[in-house]
Amino acid sequence: xxxxxxxxxxxxxxxxxxxxxxxxxxxxxxxxxxxxxxxxxxxxxxxxxxxxxxxxxxxxxxxxxxxxxxxxxxxxxxxxxxxxxxxxxxxxxxxxxxxxxxxxxxxxxxxxxxxxxxxxxxxxxxxxxxxxxxxxxxxxxxxxxxxxxxxxxxxxxxxxxxxxxxxxxxxxxxxxxxxxxxxxxxxxxxxxxxxxxxxxxxxxxxxxxxxxxxxxxxxxxxxxxxxxxxxxxxxxxxxxxxxxxxxxxxxxxxxxxxxxxxxxxxxxxxxxxxxxxxxxxx
Amino acid sequence: xxxxxxxxxxxxxxxxxxxxxxxxxxxxxxxxxxxxxxxxxxxxxxxxxxxxxxxxxxxxxxxxxxxxxxxxxxxxxxxxxxxxxxxxxxxxxxxxxxxxxxxxxxxxxxxxxxxxxxxxxxxxxxxxxxxxxxxxxxxxxxxxxxxxxxxxxxxxxxxxxxxxxxxxxxxxxxxxxxxxxxxxxxxxxxxxxxxxxxxxxxxxxxxxxxxxxxxxxxxxxxxxxxxxxxxxxxxxxxxxxxxxxxxxxxxxxxxxxxxxxxxxxxxxxxxxxxxxxxxxxxxxxxxxxxxxxxxxxxxxxxxxxxxxxxxxxx
Numbered sequence: 001x002x003x004x005x006x007x008x009x010x011x012x013x014x015x016x017x018x019x020x021x022x023x024x025x026x027x028x029x030x031x032x033x034x035x036x037x038x039x040x041x042x043x044x045x046x047x048x049x050x051x052x053x054x055x056x057x058x059x060x061x062x063x064x065x066x067x068x069x070x071x072x073x074x075x076x077x078x079x080x081x082x083x084x085x086x087x088x089x090x091x092x093x094x095x096x097x098x099x100x101x102x103x104x105x106x107x108x109x110x111x112x113x114x115x116x117x118x119x120x121x122x123x124x125x126x127x128x129x130x131x132x133x134x135x136x137x138x139x140x141x142x143x144x145x146x147x148x149x150x151x152x153x154x155x156x157x158x159x160x161x162x163x164x165x166x167x168x169x170x171x172x173x174x175x176x177x178x179x180x181x182x183x184x185x186x187x188x189x190x191x192x193x194x195x196x197x198x199x200x201x202x203x204x205x206x207x208x209x210x211x212x213x214x215x216x217x218x219x220x221x222x223x224x225x226x227x228x229x230x231x232x233x234x235x236x237x238x239x240x241x242x243x244x245x246x247x248x249x250x251x252x253x254x255x256x257x258x259x260x261x262x263x264x265x266x267x268x269x270x271x272x273x274x275x276x277x278x279x280x281x282x
Numbered sequence: 283x284x285x286x287x288x289x290x291x292x293x294x295x296x297x298x299x300x301x302x303x304x305x306x307x308x309x310x311x312x313x314x315x316x317x318x319x320x321x322x323x324x325x326x327x328x329x330x331x332x333x334x335x336x337x338x339x340x341x342x343x344x345x346x347x348x349x350x351x352x353x354x355x356x357x358x359x360x361x362x363x364x365x366x367x368x369x370x371x372x373x374x375x376x377x378x379x380x381x382x383x384x385x386x387x388x389x390x391x392x393x394x395x396x397x398x399x400x401x402x403x404x405x406x407x408x409x410x411x412x413x414x415x416x417x418x419x420x421x422x423x424x425x426x427x428x429x430x431x432x433x434x435x436x437x438x439x440x441x442x443x444x445x446x447x448x449x450x451x452x453x454x455x456x457x458x459x460x461x462x463x464x465x466x467x468x469x470x471x472x473x474x475x476x477x478x479x480x481x482x483x484x485x486x487x488x489x490x491x492x493x494x495x496x497x498x499x500x501x502x503x504x505x506x507x508x509x510x511x512x513x514x515x516x517x518x519x520x521x522x523x524x525x526x527x528x529x530x531x532x533x534x535x536x537x538x539x540x541x542x543x544x545x546x547x548x549x550x551x552x553x554x555x556x557x558x559x560x561x562x563x564x565x566x567x568x569x570x571x572x573x574x575x576x577x578x579x580x581x582x583x584x585x586x587x588x589x590x591x592x593x594x595x596x
Contacts, residue, residue, distance in 0.1 A: 015401065018394065022408040025466070029411065031434060032424045043427075048437035093318040106312025116319065119327055123526055123574055125547060125567040129337065129554050130330035136344070153322020183302075184311035213418040215529050220555070231419045235533065238423050246427070253420035260415055268407055271414070275470050276477035 029257075036060070036251040043246045060255070063248035066233070067240045068225050072252060075233035082147050082229055083211040089152035091203050095196065097154045098162035099188050103174060120156045132220060146221040147214070147229075151207075158203045161274060165199035166192060202274035205267045209260050230256045338565035343558045355565035366566070368541050369549040370573075376457060376545065377524045377577075380464040385516050388471035393505060395472075396479045406476060413469035422463075422533035426450065429459045453542035456535050460543060463530055471516045478512035479505070510589040518581055525574050546570055 030050060035043050036059050037052040064072045100106075101113055135146040169192065177187045218232040225236065234256055238249050264271070304310060313320070338355060340348035359366050391409055395402045415421050427433055429449035436446030449455045482505065490500050506513075528547040531537060537544040537552075550570070554563035 018405055021391075022405055025409055025412055027434075028421070028424055028428055028466075029415070031428070032420070044432050047432055047434045048441065097316050097319040100312050100315025104308050104312040104315065106309045109312060112316060112320070115323060119323065121522065121578075122327070122331075123522070123567070123571055125526060125550055125570055126334050127327065127330045128550075129560055129564050129567065130333035131326065132554075133333065133337075133344070133560070134326075134330065150322060150326050152318065153326065154319040156319075159319065183306050184308070185314075188315070209414065213415075215417075215419055215533075234419045234423065249423065253423060256420045257415055257418060260418070264407075264411060264414055268410075272406075272410065272473050275473045 032250055033254050036247065036254045038247060038250075040246040043250065059247035059251035062245065063237070063252040063255075067237055070225055070228075072230070072233065072255070074226065075228050075230045078144075078227060079212060079229040079231070082144050083208055085144075086148045086151040086211050087204055087207045089148065090155050090158060090207050091200060093152055093154040094158035094203060095162055095193065095200060096188070098159045098166055099192050101159065102163045102166040103187070103192070104184060116156050116159065120160070128220075135221065141221055142223055142227060143221075144227070147211075147217045155207070158207065162196060162199045162203065165196050169195055198270065198273065201267065202270045205263050205270055206274055209263055212259055334564045334567060337561050338568050340561045342560040344560060345558075348561065351561065355562045356569075358562070359565060359569065365541065365544065365549060369544045369546045372457065372542065372544050373525060373527075373546040376461060376464075376527065377521060380461045381517065381520045381524050383461070383465045384468045384520055385471055385513065387465055388468040388516065389475050389509070389513065391468065392472045392475035392479060393501065396476065406473070409472055410469035413467040413471075416463065416467035417529065419529075419533060422530050425459065425463050425530075426534045450535060451539055453540045456539055457543050460527075460530055460534065463534075464524070464527075471520065474516060475509065475512060478509050482508045507590045511591060514581075514585050514589045518578060521577065521581065522574055525570065525577075 027050075034050055034052050037054070037056050038059075039056070042049075042052070066072050066075065101109065101116075131146075135141060138145075140146050140149075173191055173195075174187055177191050182190065213231060214229075215231045215235070218229045222228055222232065225233070228236065234249075234252055237252060241248060337348060339350060339352060341351045341354075342348035395405050395409075412421075429435055431446060431448060431451075433449075435449065439446055447455060449459050486504050486508070487500055490504055495503070526547050527545050528551060531543050531545045531548045532551070535543040537548050546566070547570075550563050550566045553559045553566060
């Protein structure tokens with residue numbers, strides 16, 4: 001009896017400890033969300049208080065107006081455009097390449113695969129400057145092309161992840177399909193593609209939130225505010241107004257994270273799956 | 283009369299037969315499928331790599347054409363640029379503290395949550411959230427406010443009767459706000475550890491328990507060695523990422539105060555896109571590659587002393 005009690009008590013301590021730690025972890029996020037309903041003076045002078053005294057949507061109305069006559073509607077539209085097209089491109093191309101690498105034995109496969117894995121380790125800084133010069137020469141600066149076009153050539157991360165998944169499918173499926181008269185091409189569209197749904201979903205959501213959060217790309221390639229995506233617009237908005245209007249900045253920050261929160265709520269399982277199979281950075 | 287068209291179709295079918303044979307050849311099919319990657323690799327990776335190497339030996343400001351200067355950029359870096367050394371020092375300091383703390387935290391929490399229950403799943407999701415949103419501009423801006431003079435951290439200190447600290451204005455503390463932010467995002471490493479923990483057979487622990495081992499001893503003698511390949515993997519990945527940290531420093535401290543958070547990547551960015559010193563910045567990128575390769579090689583070398591692979595023992 002007392003043994004049972006002791007175990008229960010230990011359990012209680014454990015849960016209190018972990019729950020408190022979890023609360024501490026999400027505190028900054030909660031502070032931001034609740035802060036978006038406070039007035040700027042409340043945020044500044046009563047920063048120890050977490051909950052707002054009332055639900056005040058003024059910050060959202062004020063923040064949505066944006067800056068320089070451009071509202072956040074434009075920035076969200078831009079972000080959605082870039083994110084959706086780039087995600088579409090990276091998913092289709094990565095699935096194709098992953099199938100090629102994992103199911104077809106062709107000459108030069110080993111070297112090509114090693115090259116791809118090597119690019120995973122390559123610091124982005126090496127490519128930063130020459131890519132910028134390349135895109136400048138192509139007159140792509142101030143367009144969305146530098147943010148979108150490279151996606152259509154696959155991403156080593158996702159190719160590797162989808163490959164892991166394809167290698168889990170039995171080879172006999174391919175062999176049976178060949179006997180039934182399938183070619184390498186129709187095996188991809190009719191056998192492999194329908195079976196790698198979970199890997200595709202993982203690719204879509206991880207790339208979606210990477211692209212949505214991307215800051216470096218828009219910072220380098222978009223200079224006209226009309227073209228800004230949400231991430232860089234928030235930075236510009238904060239520079240322009242934060243010293244005077246904390247509330248509006250909090251409100252727009254919260255809105256900018258809404259798509260990521262949504263993904264987290266509904267697709268958490270896929271994210272965790274993706275991270276644990278490939279060790280992708282989060 | 284009837285024979286001729288027959289022969290024609292025979293030729294045709296032979297032709298199309300050869301065509302399908304070519305198309306269905308594994309070499310052709312293989313290259314068809316990897317073609318997107320191959321084109322991207324050649325144009326967005328290989329070409330830029332050689333361009334970068336070439337530019338690192340030139341003086342180039344985007345407007346006039348590159349001028350060959352030999353190894354002058356590299357010489358200037360090591361003899362005449364105190365900020366270069368400062369940025370290396372700052373980055374190493376950051377890597378040395380942030381990476382082990384982050385990986386350690388991830389391991390500890392993964393171990394604490396290693397039990398089969400709904401609550402543990404829920405906690406794992408909560409701990410994962412910061413690493414999911416941590417790279418965003420919004421969170422960086424919020425982090426700045428959390429450590430501002432009137433922010434929650436200082437308010438908390440006030441409650442305990444302590445004096446607030448100018449976290450972002452003091453060269454001693456500014457980098458620690460960035461280290462804290464990195465450690466805060468331990469979630470994705472934790473998930474990898476959680477997956478690794480599941481692989482350790484329960485029987486190991488049971489046997490240890492029978493032998494009278496405490497939980498602590500089980501952790502030291504079973505969990506750590508079994509997980510060492512995963513620890514190694516996490517360390518390497520996090521280290522490479524840490525060397526390239528840019529966004530947080532750019533948004534939160536802008537390298538200041540007194541260049542105390544001038545990360546290497548930030549200084550490189552400034553050289554390239556504020557001073558348009560493209561040749562010099564390219565040379566810096568190659569030095570970064572060499573530093574990362576050297577440190578990674580060092581970690582790899584050390585791994586034979588502390589990483590255990592099960593297959594080796596068999």
